Amino acid sequence: MDLELTPDDLAFQAEVRAFLDENLTPELREAGARLTSVFCEPRHSLVWQRILHAQGWAAPAWPKEYGGPGWNEAQRAIFAAECARASAPGLSPMGLKMVGPVIMGYGTPEQKAHYLPRILSGEDYxxxxxxxxxxxxxxxxxxxxxxxxxxxxxxxxxxxxxxxxxxxxxxxxxxxxxxxxxxxxxxxxxxxxxxxxxxxxxxxxxxxxxxxxxxxxxxxxxxxxxxxxxxxxxxxxxxKYLLEFERGGGSAPGLKVGLDRADRVARDAFGEDAAHRRRVVEAEIAVTAIDMSERRVLAALSAGGAPGPASSMLKINGTEAMQRLDEISVAALGAYAAVDQPEARAAGSNIPPVGPEAGLVAMPRYLNNRAASIYGGSNEIQRDIIARLVLGL
Known part of the structure; x- marks a missing residue:
């Protein structure tokens, strides 16, 4: 597993960064930064999807024959990481990442011709x-x-x-x-x-x-x-074929952004207090381990392999790391985390937040992400899969 980007990868990374700098409007960045869920409201996500579709980048994992860019695994990982760093709003996974691949794999020629272009364009949500x-x-x-x-x-x-x-x-x-x-x-x-x-x-x-x-x-x-x-x-x-896409990896870029956010909130609240620094460092270790695991899976996929039970492991660790980061932010914000400010957290709002800006989304994100260890197959089910397929129990 090579952790260094190749010259071609670096050139692609620069291309992605230039595109994001040019096309991500302040409102779209704000919508992405204030997400409290993996699902962005369509009034923002579909605007961004149309921009990506015009570039041919709406479906990074789709092959060229169906309208995708035909990227390799490394390019997809670079694109995901750059979008996370730029606070791009997430696109709904239901069409692009879930039913789209299912139609490619099991649909009739007529179904592919009808639905796949509409999924790419966002016409079908x-x-x-x-x-x-x-x-x-x-x-x-x-x-x-x-x-x-x-x-x-x-x-x-x-x-x-x-x-x-x-x-x-x-x-x-x-x-x-x-x-x-x-x-x-x-x-x-x-x-x-x-x-x-x-x-x-x-x-x-x-x-x-x-x-x-x-x-x-x-x-x-x-x-x-x-x-x-x-x-x-x-x-x-x-x-079952669809769930392979729902449970896949790729959480590390978002977790790194969440780690930076939690670190800033904790430093603002507690400075270098040893107990709180320990919580942040423990979370950093967990995120780094997930990142390395996803890179191993990426290397295997690039060589023609399959993730196998690793997708269950990454699902467990990814959701639990995300919840740990939410807990750090909520604890650091204290009473400000409990202030419900739905109007102030909307992208484009001119209502000032009560307390630190991070308090706008910390508690809604914490509450919403409690479901992450249930949806897509609960973490208990994932542990059963690992017990059977890895440990032979």
Whole structure:
């Protein structure tokens, strides 16, 4: 594993930095810096996506044949690191990183031709219909029923914790098409138009006071069978393929930015107090270990390998490191962290913060990121995977 950038890598890094300097407006940078979640509001993320799309950089991992830049693993890592350092707003992963690769892998030629360009441009904004009431990490127990009726499936049931369903015009969804036999064997993967009659989206307000997730109800919703991805009752295989993208690495650039932020907040509050410096240094060690692990995975991928169980390890360590950094900032800010200032933290707001500016987002970010060790497969599930595949237990 070579930690030094090659001359070609350095030239690419300079190209990315020049592009970001020229195209990231102050409002977009502010929106990125004040994110309290991995999901940025579409009024900012879609503006940035259109800029990247015009450059051909909206989907760093996509191959050229589908409209991506055709970058290698090192270029993708450099791009992610530079975007994190520049506070670029994150793009929604649902289309570009999740359902897009699934359509490439399992979609028909017609589905690829229709959906992939719309995902790249942002014309289609996606949400994920996986979790259900009573079926969180036990995804195989989902019960949203899909019955054949002519050329359609008719859907009845609900999904929950559906991020940005109130913004999305499309959903990729797992449904129950066969209730007999092994639960995993009766699941089908569908693509839905959110404007279809019978779909109702109800907001769920998080502990942070934000409307990010929803419950979605389906009452006799008709979905054409041509919207199915892969064979009927084989949706579990498609879903596992998608989760490889949801659980992948690449958290180190954002963690480094979060470490710098937590370090500044802690220094402002406590100076060189030994106890608090120790917490920051311990967090730095954890972030450095994640960075080195991701570089090892990057080296393996560049040589044609696969991340395997390492994706579960990185998922655990990445989420726990992020939560540790949130805790450092909240502790350092003290009472200022508890002041709820939603209007002041909006990008472009002229409302001054109460206390340090870091207090605008520290508590909402802390509360929102508590879910990170649950979504994408809980950390307990990831430890089970490691126990089976690495330790042989």
């Amino acid at each position: 996606w949400c994920q219909g996986y979790s259900e009431p009573g079926s969180g990490s036990d995804l195989a127990s989902l019960q949203l029923k899909a019955e054949r009726d002519g050329d359609d499936y008719v859907l009845t049931g609900s999904k929950i914790w559906t991020t940005h369903a109130h913004h999305a015009n499309r959903m990729f969804c797992l449904v129950r098409t066969d209730a007999g036999g092994k639960p995993q064997a009766g699941i089908t993967f569908l693509l839905l138009d959110m404007a279809t009659p019978g779909i109702e989206v109800k907001p769920i307000i998080t502990l942070a006071g934000e409307h990010e997730v929803n419950q979605v109800f389906f009452d006799g919703v008709r979905v054409p069978q041509t919207n199915r991805i892969g064979p009927e009752n084989q949706g579990w295989t498609v879903a």
